[in-house]
Amino acid sequence: MPSPTDALANLPLRDDLVGLHPYGAPQLDVPILLNVNENTFGVPADVHSAIVEAVSAATQGLNRYPDREFTELRANLARYLGHGLGPDQLWAANGSNEVLQQVLQAFGGPGRTAIGFPPTYSMYPLLASGTGTRYVTAPRGAAFSMTPDDTARAVRESGANIVFLCSPNNPTGTALELGVIEAAYDAGEDARAIIVVDEAYGEFAQEGTPSALSLLPGRPRLLVSRTMSKAFALAGARLGYLAAAPEISDALRLVRLPYHLSAITQAAANAALTHADTLLSNVEAIKVQRDRIVAELTSLGLSPAPSDANFVFFSGLEDPRRIWEGLLAAGVLIRDVGIPGSLRVTAGTEEETTVFLSTLRTLL
Numbered sequence: 001m002p003s004p005t006d007a008l009a010n011l012p013l014r015d016d017l018v019g020l021h022p023y024g025a026p027q028l029d030v031p032i033l034l035n036v037n038e039n040t041f042g043v044p045a046d047v048h049s050a051i052v053e054a055v056s057a058a059t060q061g062l063n064r065y066p067d068r069e070f071t072e073l074r075a076n077l078a079r080y081l082g083h084g085l086g087p088d089q090l091w092a093a094n095g096s097n098e099v100l101q102q103v104l105q106a107f108g109g110p111g112r113t114a115i116g117f118p119p120t121y122s123m124y125p126l127l128a129s130g131t132g133t134r135y136v137t138a139p140r141g142a143a144f145s146m147t148p149d150d151t152a153r154a155v156r157e158s159g160a161n162i163v164f165l166c167s168p169n170n171p172t173g174t175a176l177e178l179g180v181i182e183a184a185y186d187a188g189e190d191a192r193a194i195i196v197v198d199e200a201y202g203e204f205a206q207e208g209t210p211s212a213l214s215l216l217p218g219r220p221r222l223l224v225s226r227t228m229s230k231a232f233a234l235a236g237a238r239l240g241y242l243a244a245a246p247e248i249s250d251a252l253r254l255v256r257l258p259y260h261l262s263a264i265t266q267a268a269a270n271a272a273l274t275h276a277d278t279l280l281s282n283v284e285a286i287k288v289q290r291d292r293i294v295a296e297l298t299s300l301g302l303s304p305a306p307s308d309a310n311f312v313f314f315s316g317l318e319d320p321r322r323i324w325e326g327l328l329a330a331g332v333l334i335r336d337v338g339i340p341g342s343l344r345v346t347a348g349t350e351e352e353t354t355v356f357l358s359t360l361r362t363l364l
């Protein structure tokens with residue numbers, strides 16, 4: 001029997017996919033899951049019943065294809081985001097990963113280049129390779145910071161067609177100042193670069209951190225991507241979206257699969273959005289735990305990065321592997337993002353966070 005790897009090697013896989021590894025955060029059966037930045041508070045009871053009711057109604061019509069234009073969903077998303085956005089400025093897909101893939105399909109592809117600023121979201125290079133887009137990187141400054149000047153230079157020198165700016169950044173947690181986004185946009189003028197600001201964690205930002213949504217007027221190449229996976233506690237529903245100029249939706253219509261958002265997905269997302277307030281009620285509680293983690297890690301002599309997200313990236317560990325394994329043995333799964341001396345932990349409920357912090361203290 002050939003091993004699965006040998007069997008894969010015998011397939012006529014595209015040359016540019018040979019040797020690549022799929023996205024693979026471990027999915028282990030552990031009591032306390034703080035590794036993929038999910039909302040660990042669960043779905044509030046009234047949101048749960050609203051979703052069940054809406055999905056049940058949608059099920060009656062499953063013999064028909066869903067609304068290809070997800071009209072109601074776009075109106076609900078526009079209302080939720082505010083900033084004077086209209087429904088024609090919203091687009092959605094099965095997770096913001098699918099939104100980003102569609103952006104690459106429409107604006108990237110063979111002969112085109114996307115640029116990212118690592119350490120950043122590990123899916124950007126994978127989505128690029130899946131669409132035959134060349135992926136290049138530019139370094140960050142001290143403590144993973146980005147400045148308007150350095151960013152503009154990297155965008156200009158790369159000639160990139162697509163620029164990925166993750167704010168708040170995963171895995172480091174810190175938001176970008178709007179000046180960095182404006183500089184990237186202006187520097188991309190010649191190449192008419194699409195600037196994607198990935199705000200998957202936008203709702204968790206510190207008080208006073210502005211959203212790139214405020215930069216949309218007058219910037220037709222700027223795309224702000226969001227998700228219901230994190231703040232909205234709906235990672236399992238798969239609903240991501242973006243806000244941009246209306247013509248961006250026209251471009252994405254060319255590459256999306258017909259009826260890509262199922263009637264069930266649309267019903268669940270619409271029901272959830274009509275309860276946005278309850279859905280977001282746990283965000284403040286998560287921010288409290290996030291700030292508590294930063295404070296306690298600091299008092300343990302570690303170096304947590306300032307976080308605008310629902311997770312904390314921390315450095316100063318002599319042996320991160322030993323800490324990661326020790327936590328796992330105690331039933332706490334966090335994330336080794338492959339940066340020397342560092343780990344990343346999601347802010348959980350108060351109880352989960354307490355177990356994480358007390359186990360870590362013992363291990364240190």
Ligand SMILES: *Cc1c(COP(=O)(O)O)cnc(C)c1O
Nearest residue numbers: 095096097121170200227229240
């Ligand atoms: C979690 C995450 C997403 C969300 O992906 P979905 O497909 O919407 O679940 C997007 N971008 C970043 C940086 C993330 O960390």
